[in-house]
Amino acid sequence: MDSSFDAGATVLREIRFGEVRYDFYVSAGDGAWDELRRRLSLLDCDRFIVVADQGLPAAVVNKVESVFASVAPTVALAATPSEKAKNIAAIDELAEQAIRAGATRRSCVVALGGGVVGNVAGLLAGLLYRGVRLIHVPTTLLSMSDSVLSLKQAVNSRLGKNHLGVFHPPTLVWNQLEFLDSLPVEEIKSALCETVKNVLAICPERYDWLAANLRADGRYSHAAIAGFIDLCVDAKTRVMVDDRLEKQGGLILEYGHTIGHAAELLSGGRLRHGIAIGIGMLAAARISRLLGYLSAADETAHIELLARNGVPMAYPDDIDAAAILQKVRFDNKRGYVRARADCCDFILLDGLGKPHLNDGSLISQVGTDIVWAGLEAVAATATLEGAA
Structure with a gap:
């Protein structure tokens, strides 16, 4: 992408995951909204149901709502952007509001917000009338660069993260870069931890x-x-061109997420998603090294990129390692391979860009003693000196 974005531009890419295709726009500048209106007019949609992050500035919600309303009747519904509120009850409430507002099978659900709101709106779209069209208008870098590049739509159960969901592709994604201008820098850095993951696990040539x-x-x-x-x-x-459901090679996208998701939930929202995943990658790298898969140099490469990103490399000291281990036992990757006693499911690396394979599967069963050692490597008092 070139410097024209700083003056205003719109770039369109077609996302291809197996037989699924959808348009992915990256835009900047006021002139881009006319292109969005043109694109929306092609959908023949009778109503837009905008599920908006209730914490967004009113100016953002009003602007997006006005663009959609210029094409078809538009209703805005508020969603709470927290992991605690990302549950099936939220879907039920939003579905009732959408139906009462006149949603039909020709309607489109619009997700306006970050990853949590995108998941909630995405699952709503997947379930409403057994599936209506979905449009993503992400407002965070994490959602622009990660969650909207997936067909997975899910909410949490009482036992863990993303236990309840469906696969439902968007019709289009519209990324307006100005939405990021007011984000806290910590949120930008959190999002870039997923970018770091992509380089470490998939495209090390971009290191x-x-x-x-x-x-x-x-x-x-x-x-x-x-x-x-x-x-x-x-x-x-x-990794998804031949694995749109992320059940084979696409599982590499879960690198760092086993421990990361557990700590994120236990933090009660204090630990940003990307930060949790970054630290989860450090734990996974240490586990990979302890099992003889990953070299010390490649483990150090993890630390270098996260350090350049300026993010914490240890969990807060009030997140208990034993509680993390208990949460890991309910990780949503369970069942891909036959479970063994006192083992947890992990994605591990043999090297940068080289996932470890266990009988052809990216899922490895790791003993709890090794998992504990990985957790100790990212404890709040850890120095990571053993990585050198």
Whole structure:
């Protein structure tokens, strides 16, 4: 992506995951909204149901609502952007509101917000009348570069993260880069942990480029942000082009997520998703090294990129390792391989860009003693000196 984004531009890519195709726009500047109106007018939609993050600035919601309303009747519904509120009860409430507002099979659900709202709206679209069209208008870098590049739509159960869901593709994704201008830098850095994951696990040939472009202060131009998004599109397309359901090679996208998801839930929302995944990758790298799969140099490569991104590399000291281990036992990857006693399911690496295979599967059963050692490597008091 070139520097024209800093002056205003719109770039369209077609996302291809197996037989699924959808348009993915990255835009900047006021002129881009006319292109969105043109694209929406082609959908022949009788109503837009905008599920909006209730914490978004009113100006953002009003702008997006006005663009959609210029094409078809539009209703805005509020969603709570928290993991605690990402549950089936929220779907039920939104579905009732949408139906009462006149939603039909010709309607489109619009997800306006970050990853949590995208998941909630996505599952609503997948379930409403057994499936209506979905449009993503993400407002965070994490959703632009990660969650909208997936067909998975899910909410949490009382026992764990993303236990209840469906596969439901969007019709289009519209990324307006100005939405990121007011985000806290910590949220930008959190999102870039998933970009780091893509380089470590999928496209290590981009390592030097990413290392050179990451900034510990988390401040980037629109052109730089567009470049990160482009990298993530390339990485996800590489592993999902023949695995749209992310059950085979696409499982590599779960690298760092086993421990990461557990800690994220236990933090009660205090630990941002990307930060949790970044630390989860450090734990997975240590586990991979302890099992003899990953070299010390490749483990250090994890630390280098996360350090350049300026993020914490240890969990808060009030998140208990034993509680993390208990949550890991309910991870949503269970069942891909036959379970063994006192083992947990992990995605591990043999090297950068080289997932470890266990009888052809990316899922490895890891003993709890080794998992515990991985957790100790990212404890709040850890120095990570053993990585050198």
